Each structure stands twice: as structure tokens, then as C-alpha cells.
Amino acid sequence: MGKVAVAFASAAVVAACSVAAVMVRRRVKSRRKWRTVVEILKEFEEGCDAPVGRLRQVVDAMAVEMHAGLASEGGSKLKMLLTYVHDLPNGTEKGTYYALHLGGTYFRILRVHLGGERSYLDVQDVERHPIPSHLMNSTSEVVLFNFLAFSLERFIQKEGNESNSQGVKRELAFTFSFPVKHTCISSGVLIKWTKGFEISEMVGKDIAECLQGALNRRGLDIHVAALVNDTVGALSLGYYHDPDTVVAVVFGTGSNACYLERTDAIIKCQGLLTTSGSMVVNMEWGNFWSSHLPRTAYDIDLDAESSNPNDMGFEKMIAGLYLGDIVRRVILRMSQESDIFGPSSSVFSQPYVLRTNSVSAMHEDDTPELQEVARILKDLGVSDVPLKVRKLMVKICDVVTRRAGRLAAAGIAGILKKIGRDGGGGITSGRSRGEMQMQRRTVVGVEGGLYMKYTMFREYMEEALVEILGEEVSQYVVVKAMEDGSSIGSALLVASSLQS
Numbered sequence: 001m002g003k004v005a006v007a008f009a010s011a012a013v014v015a016a017c018s019v020a021a022v023m024v025r026r027r028v029k030s031r032r033k034w035r036t037v038v039e040i041l042k043e044f045e046e047g048c049d050a051p052v053g054r055l056r057q058v059v060d061a062m063a064v065e066m067h068a069g070l071a072s073e074g075g076s077k078l079k080m081l082l083t084y085v086h087d088l089p090n091g092t093e094k095g096t097y098y099a100l101h102l103g104g105t106y107f108r109i110l111r112v113h114l115g116g117e118r119s120y121l122d123v124q125d126v127e128r129h130p131i132p133s134h135l136m137n138s139t140s141e142v143v144l145f146n147f148l149a150f151s152l153e154r155f156i157q158k159e160g161n162e163s164n165s166q167g168v169k170r171e172l173a174f175t176f177s178f179p180v181k182h183t184c185i186s187s188g189v190l191i192k193w194t195k196g197f198e199i200s201e202m203v204g205k206d207i208a209e210c211l212q213g214a215l216n217r218r219g220l221d222i223h224v225a226a227l228v229n230d231t232v233g234a235l236s237l238g239y240y241h242d243p244d245t246v247v248a249v250v251f252g253t254g255s256n257a258c259y260l261e262r263t264d265a266i267i268k269c270q271g272l273l274t275t276s277g278s279m280v281v282n283m284e285w286g287n288f289w290s291s292h293l294p295r296t297a298y299d300i301d302l303d304a305e306s307s308n309p310n311d312m313g314f315e316k317m318i319a320g321l322y323l324g325d326i327v328r329r330v331i332l333r334m335s336q337e338s339d340i341f342g343p344s345s346s347v348f349s350q351p352y353v354l355r356t357n358s359v360s361a362m363h364e365d366d367t368p369e370l371q372e373v374a375r376i377l378k379d380l381g382v383s384d385v386p387l388k389v390r391k392l393m394v395k396i397c398d399v400v401t402r403r404a405g406r407l408a409a410a411g412i413a414g415i416l417k418k419i420g421r422d423g424g425g426g427i428t429s430g431r432s433r434g435e436m437q438m439q440r441r442t443v444v445g446v447e448g449g450l451y452m453k454y455t456m457f458r459e460y461m462e463e464a465l466v467e468i469l470g471e472e473v474s475q476y477v478v479v480k481a482m483e484d485g486s487s488i489g490s491a492l493l494v495a496s497s498l499q500s
């Protein structure tokens with residue numbers, strides 16, 4: 001071999017070696033990055049862990065906080081608000097009633113016609129629209145209420161004369177999914193905004209009066225007969241169909257619960273007399289807090305950067321507005337510490353860019369190649385994500401939703417414990433185990449987009465409830481889904497309050 005050939009050959013060997021070295025280095029680097037990602041996932045998973053022992057501590061804490069909130073005003077983070085609803089609809093109601101429901105994401109208008117028999121409930125013309133975002137943060141409440149009045153006017157114009165042939169005043173329930181301090185069933189003042197709403201001048205104002213004013217300004221012959229928390233609406237519909245319904249919970253944009261309490265247990269309001277001896281209490285459980293809740297660094301950051309820091313801690317772990325953003329935060333950290341999502345991953349720095357609907361669609365993607373996950377990521381501008389990264393996405397969604405479902409179950413079990421329906425006889429009953437109450441059938445009405453549309457959330461919740469209560473007691477606890485329960489139930493409540 002000549003000198004030139006030898007030089008060529010050795011140059012080729014050197015080049016091949018350096019290419020191989022680069023490839024090995026790249027592979028090592030990529031493995032190291034993947035290991036980092038797996039570690040982030042593992043740490044997150046451990047942080048979210050909610051074994052049944054821990055859930056039981058949350059159950060106890062919920063029951064204790066409920067007591068504290070009933071004992072004195074400000075005695076707990078749970079406000080345990082009086083609703084002045086003591087008689088729930090029983091099926092004898094007759095007539096046509098309306099409901100306007102302001103939720104966290106949607107507003108709905110509907111009309112129900114009641115024939116006086118439980119089985120004759122005709123829900124007509126349900127209208128459902130997203131709340132325009134500029135109304136959630138406007139400087140004046142007038143804009144919001146004018147918009148609601150305008151929407152109601154359009155709804156009524158569409159029905160012509162059929163539904164109101166006698167020309168009588170229309171009776172309306174205003175279903176309002178925010179904390180209100182009631183003075184009676186038909187009026188109350190806003191305590192604070194939640195779920196990203198921020199119209200500060202409205203805090204402290206009478207909500208029913210604001211809506212009535214806007215309706216009057218438009219010259220509409222509509223009377224705001226009741227101001228109803230969405231959970232109370234759901235309880236009313238549940239009770240109408242099944243009088244064993246004593247608890248209602250909403251898992252939508254936000255989360256909250258109410259239940260039927262004995263008036264003598266509402267210590268902060270002594271001498272409260274009702275014909276039924278009980279009253280529905282709006283817990284405002286979104287604000288529940290306990291050191292037993294499995295909180296991660298992502299939850300802490302989400303809270304700190306929200307419009308209501310240090311507030312609604314439980315809601316921020318279990319409700320639809322937030323689950324997507326917890327997932328986003330985990331992905332963001334992973335993409336900052338590795339480049340597994342490629343160059344377009346900066347989209348994940350945008351707060352709330354990943355919605356909980358997308359989380360459920362990815363989580364429940366049953367295509368072998370996870371095409372739905374790929375589609376959602378592509379819609380966000382992140383293309384060509386490898387399968388193993390798509391699987392990672394599904395896993396993150398699973399961790400976030402499993403924790404949410406399990407904590408939601410602990411919350412429900414906490415209420416059951418407080419009212420002695422958890423098989424243990426209640427926490428202040430002072431009964432010995434031998435004197436435990438006979439277990440009674442208990443129905444928990446549940447509604448809200450997260451619960452209705454996210455099967456895995458629902459399954460994790462129901463599974464954990466059985467784990468907490470045990471197989472035997474669980475047989476007496478029925479969880480019933482109630483689509484549009486908040487709005488329909490509120491209309492029923494107007495009917496029963498006007499007829500009692």
C-alpha cells in the first residue's frame with residue numbers, strides 16, 4: 001500500500017471513530033435526559049401518593065373542620081354557609097319555572113314544567129354558552145348582569161306565548177356558583193370570587209338584587225325568586241327524585257359540596273328554627289385545607305401564581321380549572337430539564353394552555369399509537385413527539401387525576417362521617433361501637449363537567465370511596481350522577497319555596 005493510501009485509510013478510521021463517538025455521546029446524553037425525566041415523574045408520583053391511610057386522615061380532617069365551621073363564624077377554612085333552604089322539593093310542585101345558572105365556565109338558561117307528580121318533570125330548552133372571558137374580569141358588575149339579562153330576554157323571546165299564556169310573572173332561580181352569605185333564600189351578598197373571576201366591586205353586594213336590577217332595566221317581567229348555590233340545586237334535584245339524597249357535590253370548573261344538617265348542630269346560629277328541623281349547609285369545601293393533603297411543588301406554584309393565592313387549596317387539587325395546569329407544570333419542568341418535547345415546548349410556559357378536557361382526552365386515548373395524544377400536542381404546536389414521550393404524557397395525566405379522584409372521595413367520606421353515615425356513627429355522637437347507628441341508605445348527588453365527562457376521574461373517585469368506607473358500608477352509599485342538576489334543581493327549589 002502506498003503512503004497516500006495509508007493516510008486515506010487512517011483518516012477514514014479516525015472519521016468513523018469520531019462519528020461513532022458523537023453518536024455514543026448523544027445516546028448517553030439522551031439517556032441521561034430521559035433518566036432526569038423519569039426521576040421528575042417518580043418524584044411527582046410520590047408527592048401525589050394518596051394511600052387509603054392518608055385518605056382516612058383527610059376524611060377525619062374534613063369532618064373536624066365541618067364541626068369547627070358550624071361552631072363559630074370564621075372557626076374554620078370551611079365557611080359552612082347557611083342557605084335558608086330547609087324544605088327540599090318533594091314532587092308535589094306544579095307550574096313553569098326558570099333557572100339562570102352562572103357557573104365557572106358556562107352559563108345556562110332553562111325552563112322546567114312540573115306537573116305535580118314526581119315523574120312529570122319536563123326540562124325544556126336548555127341553553128348553554130361559555131361565559132365570555134371579558135365579563136369575568138370586567139371593572140363593573142353592570143356589564144355582567146346586563147349580559148345575563150340580555151341572554152334571558154333572548155331566551156324568553158324564543159318561547160313565544162306558549163309557556164306563559166296567562167301573562168303571569170316568570171319566577172326565576174339564579175344559580176350562582178360562588179360563595180354567598182345569605183340572609184334568606186332569595187338574597188345574599190357575594191363573599192369573594194373564585195375560579196378566576198375578578199370583578200372586585202361586586203364583593204359585598206346582593207347578587208339577587210344585581211340581577212333583578214338588570215332585568216328591570218330591560219323591562220322584563222321576571223322575578224328572581226331564589227338565589228341558589230349550584231350544589232344546593234343539585235341536592236334539590238336529587239331529593240326530588242330520591243329523598244335519601246342528603247349530600248350533593250359538584251366537580252366542574254370548581255368544586256363544592258352541600259348537605260342537609262340538623263339545625264341544632266349549627267351551633268353558630270343558635271335558636272335557628274325550621275319546620276323540618278334541618279337546613280342545607282353550603283360547605284364551600286374548595287377552601288378546605290389539611291396538612292394531610294398530598295401537596296407538591298407544582299401545587300404550591302400554581303397557587304402562588306393564581307388570582308387567589310392562599311385560597312381554595314382543596315379546589316386547586318381536584319377541580320377542572322386546575323388539573324390541566326398541574327399537568328402543564330410537570331411537563332414544563334421536564335422540558336426545561338431535558339429537550340424531550342423539542343424546540344416548540346415553550347408553549348408549556350403559558351398558564352392554562354393545557355385544558356382538563358385535553359387531559360381526559362389524552363388519558364383515555366385507547367389507540368395503540370396514542371394518536372389522540374399526538375393530535376392534542378400538535379394542536380398546541382408540539383409535533384413529532386415520540387411514542388415513549390406520549391406514554392409519559394398519559395402517565396402524568398393519570399397521576400394528577402388519580403390524586404384528584406381519591407381526594408374527592410375522601411371529601412365525600414368526610415361529610416358522611418360528620419353526619420354518621422360512614423358506618424362509624426358520627427364523630428361527636430359519643431356512641432360506643434355497640435350502639436352504632438343502623439346504616440341507612442344514603443344518596444350522594446354528583447354533577448359537573450369533570451365528573452360527567454371524565455370517566456377515569458369518576459372511576460378513581462368511586463374506587464377510593466369503597467376503599468375508605470369498606471365493601472359493607474359502601475353498599476348503602478349510592479353516588480348518583482345528575483346532568484344539569486344544579487340548574488334544574490334550582491328551578492324546582494323556586495317551585496317548592498313558593499308553594500310552601
Ligand code: ADP
Binds near residue numbers: 102104106356448
Ligand atoms: P361550570 O363549571 O361552568 O358549571 P361544567 O360543570 O360543565 O361547567 O364544568 C366545566 C368544566 O368541566 C370545564 O371547565 C372542565 O374543567 C371540565 N370538563 C368539561 N369537559 C371535560 C372533559 N371532557 N374532560 C375533563 N374535564 C372536562
Ligand code: MG
Binds near residue numbers: 104
Ligand atoms: Mg357548575
